[in-house]
Amino acid sequence: MDRGRNPNRIGDEDTGLKREGEERLRKVIEDAGIGVLEVNLLTGAISCSAATARLFGVACEALATYDDVLALLHPEDRQSAAQAIKHCIKEHGASELDYRVLGPSGTMCWLCQRSQVYSDRDNVPTHMRGVILDISKRKKAEAELKSREEHLRSVLEIVPDAMIVIDDRGIIISFSAAASRLFGFTESETVGRNVSMLMPEPDRSRHDSYIARYRDTGQARVIGVGRVVTGQRQDGSTFPMQLSLVETCSGEGRHFTGFVRDLTEREETQAKLQELQSELAHMSRLTAMGEMASTLAHELNQPLAAVGNYLNGCRQLLEGTQNPVASEIQDALNEAAEQIVRAGQIIRHLRDFVARGETEKRIERVAKLIEEASALALVGAREQGIKIRFAVDPTVDNVFADRVQVQQVLINLLRNAIDAMQHSTRRELTLVVAPTKANMVMFSVSDTGTGVPDDIAPRLFEPFMTTKLHGMGVGLSISRTIVESHGGRIWAEPNEEGGSIFHFTLQAATESQTDAG
Amino acid sequence: MPANSLITIIDDDESMRKSLAFRLRAAGFRVASYGSALAFLDAPPDIGEGCVVTDIRMPQMDGMELLRRIKSSGRNLHVIVMTGHGDVSLAVEAMKLGASDFIEKPFDDETLLTMIRAALNSAEASSRRDGKALETVELIRSLTAREREVLDGLVAGRSNKDIGRDLDISPRTVEIYRANLMRKMRATSLSELIRIAIKAGLS
Numbered sequence: 001m002d003r004g005r006n007p008n009r010i011g012d013e014d015t016g017l018k019r020e021g022e023e024r025l026r027k028v029i030e031d032a033g034i035g036v037l038e039v040n041l042l043t044g045a046i047s048c049s050a051a052t053a054r055l056f057g058v059a060c061e062a063l064a065t066y067d068d069v070l071a072l073l074h075p076e077d078r079q080s081a082a083q084a085i086k087h088c089i090k091e092h093g094a095s096e097l098d099y100r101v102l103g104p105s106g107t108m109c110w111l112c113q114r115s116q117v118y119s120d121r122d123n124v125p126t127h128m129r130g131v132i133l134d135i136s137k138r139k140k141a142e143a144e145l146k147s148r149e150e151h152l153r154s155v156l157e158i159v160p161d162a163m164i165v166i167d168d169r170g171i172i173i174s175f176s177a178a179a180s181r182l183f184g185f186t187e188s189e190t191v192g193r194n195v196s197m198l199m200p201e202p203d204r205s206r207h208d209s210y211i212a213r214y215r216d217t218g219q220a221r222v223i224g225v226g227r228v229v230t231g232q233r234q235d236g237s238t239f240p241m242q243l244s245l246v247e248t249c250s251g252e253g254r255h256f257t258g259f260v261r262d263l264t265e266r267e268e269t270q271a272k273l274q275e276l277q278s279e280l281a282h283m284s285r286l287t288a289m290g291e292m293a294s295t296l297a298h299e300l301n302q303p304l305a306a307v308g309n310y311l312n313g314c315r316q317l318l319e320g321t322q323n324p325v326a327s328e329i330q331d332a333l334n335e336a337a338e339q340i341v342r343a344g345q346i347i348r349h350l351r352d353f354v355a356r357g358e359t360e361k362r363i364e365r366v367a368k369l370i371e372e373a374s375a376l377a378l379v380g381a382r383e384q385g386i387k388i389r390f391a392v393d394p395t396v397d398n399v400f401a402d403r404v405q406v407q408q409v410l411i412n413l414l415r416n417a418i419d420a421m422q423h424s425t426r427r428e429l430t431l432v433v434a435p436t437k438a439n440m441v442m443f444s445v446s447d448t449g450t451g452v453p454d455d456i457a458p459r460l461f462e463p464f465m466t467t468k469l470h471g472m473g474v475g476l477s478i479s480r481t482i483v484e485s486h487g488g489r490i491w492a493e494p495n496e497e498g499g500s501i502f503h504f505t506l507q508a509a510t511e512s513q514t515d516a517g
Numbered sequence: 518m519p520a521n522s523l524i525t526i527i528d529d530d531e532s533m534r535k536s537l538a539f540r541l542r543a544a545g546f547r548v549a550s551y552g553s554a555l556a557f558l559d560a561p562p563d564i565g566e567g568c569v570v571t572d573i574r575m576p577q578m579d580g581m582e583l584l585r586r587i588k589s590s591g592r593n594l595h596v597i598v599m600t601g602h603g604d605v606s607l608a609v610e611a612m613k614l615g616a617s618d619f620i621e622k623p624f625d626d627e628t629l630l631t632m633i634r635a636a637l638n639s640a641e642a643s644s645r646r647d648g649k650a651l652e653t654v655e656l657i658r659s660l661t662a663r664e665r666e667v668l669d670g671l672v673a674g675r676s677n678k679d680i681g682r683d684l685d686i687s688p689r690t691v692e693i694y695r696a697n698l699m700r701k702m703r704a705t706s707l708s709e710l711i712r713i714a715i716k717a718g719l720s
Binding site: 301302303304305306307308309310312313314316317344360361362363400487509 | 530532533535536537539540542543544622623624626689692693695696697699700707
C-alpha cells in the first residue's frame with residue numbers, strides 16, 4: 001500500500017500502541033457516519049468502511065469496484081460523477097462532488113465525496129482515497145432557501161411597485177423588473193452604481209450626505225415613513241413617486257430596500273377630477289340659472305299681462321275722445337303695447353329654451369327654420385368678413401322637428417363655425433341642405449377655420465369637450481342629444497379645403513307619412 | 518249682447534285681477550272682481566245673465582270646483598276659465614263640466630273680449646259656433662282613422678307616451694300624427710286644437 005500508511009515503517013515497539021490509536025480514530029470516523037473509501041486505480045478494486053456501505057445502502061461485499069459505486073448513483077448524476085473522477089485522476093488532484101443515491105428504504109440521499117488522488121514515484125496515479133458524507137439535510141435546507149428566494153423574486157416581479165435595494169453607501173444591489181420598467185434602466189445598468197442616478201438635482205448630489213447623516217445620527221427622514229419625492233428616468237424626464245424605505249441589518253451589513261410607486265397617473269387623475277368639479281360647479285350654476293329663468297319668466301308674465309291690459313284699456317278709452325293730444329297718446333300706447341308683446345315673446349322663448357319635458361314636434365318648413373336661426377346666429381358675421389353661402393336643395397320642403405330645439409342646434413353649429421374662423425385669412429361659411437336616402441334631410445355646416453384637433457375629434461360630442469378658451473363644451477353635446485331625440489344623427493368631418501364640416505340629419509315630413517298609416 | 522251684463526273676474530293674482538277689470542271696463546262692461554272663489558260665492562248674486570272669468574289654479578277653492586258649484590246652482594252664468602301654460606287636461610275637464618270656453622295664459626286681450634262677447638250673446642254665439650262647428654266637423658271627417666284615434670287621446674288629456682301605448686305605436690309616431698293633426702285642423706297650439714275639437718262635439 002501507500003508509503004504514509006505502511007505499518008512496516010513504524011518501529012515494532014510502537015506498533016501495538018499505534019494500532020490502538022488508529023482503531024480509535026477509525027471508530028470515531030465510523031461513529032460520525034463518515035464513510036471512507038479507497039480505490040486501487042491500477043486494479044479498480046476498492047475497499048470501504050462499513051459506514052460507506054451504510055451510506056450507499058448496501059453491504060460491504062456489494063462494493064467490489066468503483067463501477068459498483070457508480071451504479072448506485074442516481075442516473076442523472078452518474079455520468080457527471082464518472083467524469084469528475086476521471087478528471088481528478090488525470091490531474092492528480094483533489095475533487096469534491098455531490099451526488100444522489102437511492103437508499104434501500106427508497107429515500108433519496110445526497111452524498112458528498114471528497115477525494116484525493118495519490119501517485120507513485122513515477123508519478124503514476126495509483127490510489128484514490130476519500131471520505132463520503134451525508135449532506136441530505138444541508139441540500140434540503142438549500143432547496144428550501146432557493147424556493148423561498150424564487151417565490152420572493154416572483155412576487156417582486158409582479159408587484160407594481162418598483163423595488164431597489166442599496167447598501168449603506170448608496171450602491172444599488174438589486175433592481176427589480178418593475179424598477180426597470182419605471183426608470184428605463186436595466187438591472188445591469190444600475191447594479192453597482194450609486195442610487196443617486198435615479199433622482200434629479202438637488203437630491204442627486206446630496207443623497208450621499210443623506211445616508212451619511214442617517215448613519216451618524218440615526219435620524220430617519222424617509223425610512224419607515226414614506227414620502228413623495230421626484231424620480232428621474234433614463235431619458236431625463238422626472239415624475240412624482242411615493243417612496244417607502246425599510247432598513248435591514250444582516251451579517252453582510254446594513255441594507256436599505258426602497259419601494260417606489262409612480263404617482264404620475266394619480267396626480268393626473270386628481271387634476272382631471274378637480275377640473276371636472278369646477279366644470280360641474282359651472283354647470284350647476286347654469287342649471288340653477290335655467291331654473292331661475294323659468295321662474296322669472298313665469299313671474300314676469302303676470303305683470304306684463306297686467307301692463308298690456310292697462311295699455312289696451314287706455315287705448316280703448318281714448319277712442320271716443322276728440323282731444324288733439326289723444327291721438328298722439330294713442331300712438332304712444334300702441335307702441336307701448338307692441339313692446340309688451342315683444343317682451344312677452346322674449347320671455348316665452350326663454351322659457352321654451354330652458355323648459356324640459358316632452359318636446360313639441362311639428363312639421364316645419366326648412367327654409368323658415370334656417371332663416372330664423374341664421375338671423376340670430378350670423379349677427380356680426382358679415383362685419384367680420386365672413387362669406388356666407390346657403391344652398392338648400394329645392395326638393396327639400398318640410399322636416400319633422402321641434403323648431404326651438406333644432407334652431408338651437410343650427411345656431412350652435414353656425415356660431416362654432418364663425419368662432420373657428422376668427423384667426424383664418426380665408427373665411428367661408430356654407431350651409432348645405434340636401435335630402436338623403438331613408439327619407440331624411442341632411443344639414444351640413446362647413447367652415448374654413450382651424451379644424452378639429454385629432455385628439456379632440458373622437459370625443460367631440462362628449463360633455464365638457466371644448467377647444468375654445470371660454471367655451472363650456474356643452475354646445476355640441478346638447479346638439480347631439482337634440483338631434484338624436486329627433487331620430488337623427490350628428491357627426492363631423494374635416495373640410496377638404498381646411499376647417500371642418502358638421503352634418504346632422506332630421507326626418508323629412510311628407511304628406512304620405514301618416515295618411516298611409 | 519245684453520247691455521248691462523256683469524263680468525265677474527276671479528283671480529288670486531291682484532295685478533291680473535285689477536288690470537283685467539280695467540281692460541273690461543274700458544271695453545264697456547260692468548265689472549266685479551274677487552280674489553277668491555269663496556268671496557264670490559259669499560257675495561249677493563247679481564240679477565240676470567253674466568259671465569265669470571276665473572283662474573283655474575287658486576288656493577282654497579280652485580276654478581274647477583267653482584265651475585261645479587255654479588253649474589249645480591242653476592245660475593245663468595257663462596264661465597270662461599283661464600289656464601296656465603300646458604294645463605291642457607284641466608282645460609278639457611273644464612269644458613266637459615260645462616265651461617263656455619277656456620283661454621291659456623298669457624293671452625291676447627282681444628281674444629278674451631271676443632270669447633266674452635260670444636258667451637254673452639248666446640244666440641249669436643251659438644249660430645256662429647254652429648257654423649264654425651260644422652266646418653270643424655268637416656275637418657275632423659277628413660282625418661285618417663289613426664289621426665282620429667290620436668286626437669281622441671289628446672282630447673282625453675293623455676300624453677304622447679300613453680297614446681302610443683294605447684295604440685301600440687311609438688311616441689315618436691304619435692308626434693308625427695299630432696303634427697299632421699295640427700296642420701289639418703289649422704290649430705296653432707295644442708290647446709287650440711283641443712278647444713276646436715271639444716266645441717265640435719268631440720269629447
